[in-house]
Structures are given as structure tokens and as C-alpha cells.
Amino acid sequence: MRSYPKNSEQSVLRLLVLVMLADGHLAKEELSWLKNQNLLQRLSNSPDAWETVLNGFCEDLSYQHNLSWTEACSLDNQTLKSLLQEVDDTDLQTEVFKLAVHLIAADEYISEKEFFVLRAMSTQWRIDHRAILQHNQRSTLSQEQQNVVALSLTS
Secondary structure (H helix, E strand, O other), X not given: OOOOOOOOHHHHHHHHHHHHHOOOOOOHHHHHHHHHOOHXXXXXXXXXXXXXXXXXXXXXXXXXXXXOHHHHOOOOHHHXXXXXXXXXXXXXXXXXXXXXXXXXXXXXXXXHHHHHHHHHHHHHOOOOXXXXXHHHHHOOOOHHHHHHHHHHHHO
């Protein structure tokens, strides 16, 4: 897996790609949410950065594993940990975590693999997911989605 500079736009974008591909597919609702929030423009100075990072991540997955696509999207703990270490700014970690929660809820289906990534973020980055979900009560997440996310992160 290629490495990016700490706290760089590429490392942040790759984590968002990881969240979106955790369940093995890129849902159009997730992409729509990302675009509707103008996040790609806010997170990157380059209009091509998203596609470059997405393509690079997919290449890395395909070279790393001789598995089906869905299996390849499931990272081992050590690889996930090293990707999360590329973002060590606490404010940026919190922002990425918030975005990840919204992204996985965008398609109204939250998979076990998506929860795995959220749990890893919240654990490794020591993020209080309860405070974030409470703050998100005024957001696009329904109460049911917040409850599902909260339950999965505490189990």
C-alpha cells in the first residue's frame, strides 16, 4: 500500500475512499452525498485528486490481494492501522470520522465492514463517538441511523 504524507489531502481522501469501499462497492448515494457537500473541493486543491487517490487505492488493493474484489476491500488490522496513522492531527481525525459516519449512512445501509472501519477510527484515534453522534442530531443522519452507529461502536 503506498504511503502519503501525514495529514495530507491524499491521506484524508484515501480514508474516505476506504470507508466508501469497505463494503465492496462504491454506492452512488455515497458519491452524491460527497459531491452535494462540496467536500471534494474543500478537501483538495486539485480537481483530479479524488480520482487519483481512488484509482491508486484500487490498484493497491488489487496488487496486495489475490482475492475477489469484495474480499480485497477488507483490509487486515495492520494495514488499516497504518493508513489511520497517516492522519494524526486530532481536529482532522474528528472531521474525517464525522465524514465517514455520514458517508456510510448515505446509502441507508451500514455494513459490518463499514462498522469495522468506524470502530478502528474511533479506537485508534480515541474519538468520543457519542459526542459526535449527539452533535449530529441536527444533521442528515436519522435517529435510527445514529442509534445503529452508536450501538455498533460500543459493542
